[in-house]
Amino acid sequence: MPFVFILICFFFASCAHQQMDIPTPVPPSDEDAPYVPEEPPEAGSEPSVPDAEPSETPLEKALRMVKRNELQKQWRAQKDDITVYTEFSIEGSEFTVVYDMIHASLQENGRFQVPFFIEALSTGESLVDSVDWLIQDDEAGLLLSFDDDYIEAWERTFDLFDRYSVRVTFFVQGRPLNFAKQALARGHDVGYHTIHHLNLPLVSKTVFMEEATSDIATFRDAGIPLRSFAYPYGLFSPWMHEELFHSFTILRGYGVTFHLYDAAGIKQGYVAAKAIDNILYKHDDEFHAIITLMLRVVKFTGTVLPLCTHNIAGIVDWGITPDRLEYLLKTAYELHLKFYCYKDFI
Numbered sequence: 001m002p003f004v005f006i007l008i009c010f011f012f013a014s015c016a017h018q019q020m021d022i023p024t025p026v027p028p029s030d031e032d033a034p035y036v037p038e039e040p041p042e043a044g045s046e047p048s049v050p051d052a053e054p055s056e057t058p059l060e061k062a063l064r065m066v067k068r069n070e071l072q073k074q075w076r077a078q079k080d081d082i083t084v085y086t087e088f089s090i091e092g093s094e095f096t097v098v099y100d101m102i103h104a105s106l107q108e109n110g111r112f113q114v115p116f117f118i119e120a121l122s123t124g125e126s127l128v129d130s131v132d133w134l135i136q137d138d139e140a141g142l143l144l145s146f147d148d149d150y151i152e153a154w155e156r157t158f159d160l161f162d163r164y165s166v167r168v169t170f171f172v173q174g175r176p177l178n179f180a181k182q183a184l185a186r187g188h189d190v191g192y193h194t195i196h197h198l199n200l201p202l203v204s205k206t207v208f209m210e211e212a213t214s215d216i217a218t219f220r221d222a223g224i225p226l227r228s229f230a231y232p233y234g235l236f237s238p239w240m241h242e243e244l245f246h247s248f249t250i251l252r253g254y255g256v257t258f259h260l261y262d263a264a265g266i267k268q269g270y271v272a273a274k275a276i277d278n279i280l281y282k283h284d285d286e287f288h289a290i291i292t293l294m295l296r297v298v299k300f301t302g303t304v305l306p307l308c309t310h311n312i313a314g315i316v317d318w319g320i321t322p323d324r325l326e327y328l329l330k331t332a333y334e335l336h337l338k339f340y341c342y343k344d345f346i
């Protein structure tokens with residue numbers, strides 16, 4: 001069955017990619033844990049069934065429902081191996097639909113055709129078809145952030161952000177007050193990333209508090225409210241969240257795994273941002289493919305994707321090339337994705 005073959009190929013290609021080691025600083029250890037879905041499917045849910053037609057089988061009814069493209073989509077991901085699917089039941093028969101987002105094709109009428117594989121779990125019947133997908137304005141979007149102290153590179157990129165009407169969040173390290181003021185004046189957001197970028201789980205609580213909170217008043221007195229915090233290297237101990245929630249509203253982790261959120265999920269206070277640094281994607285083709293897939297999945301599921309990188313320069317491991325950044329902005333623009341700042345969820 002060709003579609004299954006494509007899925008299997010894609011799976012193995014993804015696995016090969018996932019084996020790439022990341023040098024120190026290491027991603028958070030939880031990123032290596034086995035996948036646990038954040039949004040378990042609602043087994044047995046009974047979506048509205050279109051008007052029945054005589055002698056129509058449950059599979060035929062299910063097929064019509066999928067093609068109306070109104071079913072709630074679920075997602076699961078392990079690093080870059082991303083699957084969008086729907087599970088539902090009709091008249092006691094359970095169905096699984098898997099959408100092939102990477103092979104969705106844009107038609108001349110501006111609509112995507114998204115191939116899908118549907119299987120009736122009770123009978124094993126399955127088939128491949130496609131659903132018509134019209135891109136519309138909605139709340140789906142990206143939460144793009146830049147970490148550390150690459151002030152000059154970020155300032156050079158302000159004009160590019162303006163060209164695409166994009167707002168981002170800079171998680172600054174140290175005390176770059178002038179840059180922070182400028183970023184806020186240009187519509188962006190500023191969060192905090194500690195004084196010295198230490199590995200926080202390895203320092204005393206006194207040092208942790210000093211690193212994370214002692215300069216908040218300095219920023220505040222300069223007119224810069226720091227409301228969000230990014231853990232250096234994405235590393236933290238369980239007790240740190242509670243301490244930081246006295247000073248910050250949203251805490252951000254960092255890793256190689258793809259996580260999608262809705263607004264309520266972000267407002268719970270912790271999000272894990274997906275790294276898109278050059279070191280993870282050696283070739284532009286590879287980067288373009290994963291960005292295309294990720295952004296289509298965000299739009300198709302109506303969710304928000306936190307992304308994170310560092311420098312903006314050509315030959316750096318921990319950063320993104322200007323060309324890659326523009327590819328990301330352009331792809332998001334074409335998909336009518338919004339750009340959010342962390343302060344939008346406070």
Ligand SMILES: [Zn+2]
Pocket residue numbers: 147148193197231232233
């Ligand atoms: Zn950092």
